[in-house]
Amino acid sequence: MKTIFRNTCIILFSTTVLYACHKETPKSPEPVTVQKPQPTASSGKFVKGSHVPTETVCMVNNAYMGKKQIEVPHNGKTYYGCCEMCVKRIPTDKTAREAIDPYSGKTVDKADAYIVMISDEGEVAYFENEESYNKFLAQNS
Numbered sequence: 001m002k003t004i005f006r007n008t009c010i011i012l013f014s015t016t017v018l019y020a021c022h023k024e025t026p027k028s029p030e031p032v033t034v035q036k037p038q039p040t041a042s043s044g045k046f047v048k049g050s051h052v053p054t055e056t057v058c059m060v061n062n063a064y065m066g067k068k069q070i071e072v073p074h075n076g077k078t079y080y081g082c083c084e085m086c087v088k089r090i091p092t093d094k095t096a097r098e099a100i101d102p103y104s105g106k107t108v109d110k111a112d113a114y115i116v117m118i119s120d121e122g123e124v125a126y127f128e129n130e131e132s133y134n135k136f137l138a139q140n141s
Helices: 002-022 084-092 130-139
Strands: 070-074 077-081 098-100 107-109 114-117 124-127
Touching: 070 084, 077 084, 098 124, 114 130, 124 130
Parallel strands: none
Antiparallel strands: 070 077, 098 107, 114 124
């Protein structure tokens, strides 16, 4: 009788453990930490709509970073990234080196682009030149 009771308890315990281990519980998404650009709008230097120096832009994240970024030479041009992941990605990923001009719709090489901060958070857009940016402003005002 003791054996039957003991085996029943073991079976019930094992079933409970197995059920609990395989039951899927909804998982809340883990927060993603993103390095936010730090525009120097408070100093009056760069604000939304400002042309920003190429070397202060992470060309992978398309963000003004507020300081000089890591140089990444590729095919005779210099691109910029904010971290080692970006430095590795620029030579291997064409999308890290090219963008679409919002006014003309043409593909622009980020190393040669006229770069403008388009949000208070530091997001940037790449234009063929200053004239293209001015036409974009006139069209969207």
